[in-house]
Amino acid sequence: MPDVECLVVEAAADRVVWRLNRPEVRNAIDQELVDALHAACAEVEASPRVVLIVGEGGTFAAGADIAQLRDRRREDALRGINSSVFERIHRLPMPTIALIEGYALGGGAELAYACDFRIGTPSTKIGNPETGLGILAAAGAAWRLSALVGEPLAKEILLAGRVLSASEALAVRLLNDVVEPAELLAAGQELADRITAKAPLATRLTKAVFHAPPGAHPFVDDLAQAVLFETEEKQARMTAFLERRSR
CATH class of the missing domain: 3.90.226.10 (2-enoyl-CoA Hydratase; Chain A, domain 1)
Incomplete structure (x- = not known):
């Protein structure tokens, strides 16, 4: 723009x-x-x-x-x-x-x-x-x-x-x-x-869940987590965390 x-x-x-x-x-x-x-x-x-x-x-x-x-x-x-x-x-x-x-x-x-x-x-x-x-x-x-x-x-x-x-x-x-x-x-x-520095999609969904109406919880939390569980970034970040801890 x-x-x-x-x-x-x-x-x-x-x-x-x-x-x-x-x-x-x-x-x-x-x-x-x-x-x-x-x-x-x-x-x-x-x-x-x-x-x-x-x-x-x-x-x-x-x-x-x-x-x-x-x-x-x-x-x-x-x-x-x-x-x-x-x-x-x-x-x-x-x-x-x-x-x-x-x-x-x-x-x-x-x-x-x-x-x-x-x-x-x-x-x-x-x-x-x-x-x-x-x-x-x-x-x-x-x-x-x-x-x-x-x-x-x-x-x-x-x-x-x-x-x-x-x-x-x-x-x-x-x-x-x-x-x-x-x-x-x-x-x-x-x-x-x-x-x-955090995972961008995780940040976006956390903000969205934070501002969701009270009646939407916990379903909206679980739905957002389901999306994140399938991402390559979740796998990569958790694998890196486990590798660092094992050193």
């Missing part, structure tokens, strides 16, 4: 970096960026890779574009403009990593919640100020956040406007790690290295 001005895509064989590239508005998420993210998702769905998402200019994403949001009406909300692309990101075949420097607010926070991992810097601030603008966090935070941090803290963020600092987010594991800004991309790449 050619680079789109608002989203710079840097692809490698086993991973891809998506750079949110609207630093002049703190990477506010507008329709153009949503469209670019959909196109980027299509590429990764066709050729599964780990995805790292980072914001340019010292900010991850300060929220949705308020100028566009102000003009949206009922039919726009029912189209799920942001929620549909964040759900698509959440369901990508391989893990996703949000690299959060500075603000991740509103829609920016919801993009981060949709990812599998989040790494921040000391300047990271995460929150959902939507009710202060007369709307709600309708792109995943209203239900995804409680699963991540628990109901009491989620309600503080969603209903009382609490914004978490990096240390607070790390303490509740909303952030997996906090590093210096100069080390942020490297930390994401190191995590991607750990993920891609």
Whole structure:
């Protein structure tokens, strides 16, 4: 996919970096960026890779574009403009990593919640100020956040406007790690290295089983395992393990 001005895509064989590239508005998420993210998702769905998402200019994403949001009406909300692309990101075949420097607010926070991992810097601030603008966090935070941090803290963020600092987010594991800004991309790449060292299909199916609805277990677990039991990679990796142990 050619680079789109608002989203710079840097692809490698086993991973891809998506750079949110609207630093002049703190990477506010507008329709153009949503469209670019959909196109980027299509590429990764066709050729599964780990995805790292980072914001340019010292900010991850300060929220949705308020100028566009102000003009949206009922039919726009029912189209799920942001929620549909964040759900698509959440369901990508391989893990996703949000690299959060500075603000991740509103829609920016919801993009981060949709990812599998989040790494921040000391300047990271995460929150959902939507009710202060007369709307709600309708792109995943209203239900995804409680699963991540628990109901009491989620309600503080969603209903009382609490914004978490990096240390607070790390303490509740909303952030997996906090590093210096100069080390942020490297930390994401190191995590991607750990993920891609594993069997790719096993990683994909583990993510799919993890997010399967409760009623699907244990059948979906057994079905995924049945697929993996027949792969050459399972045989090769287990044989190598046994040979190492026998030395």
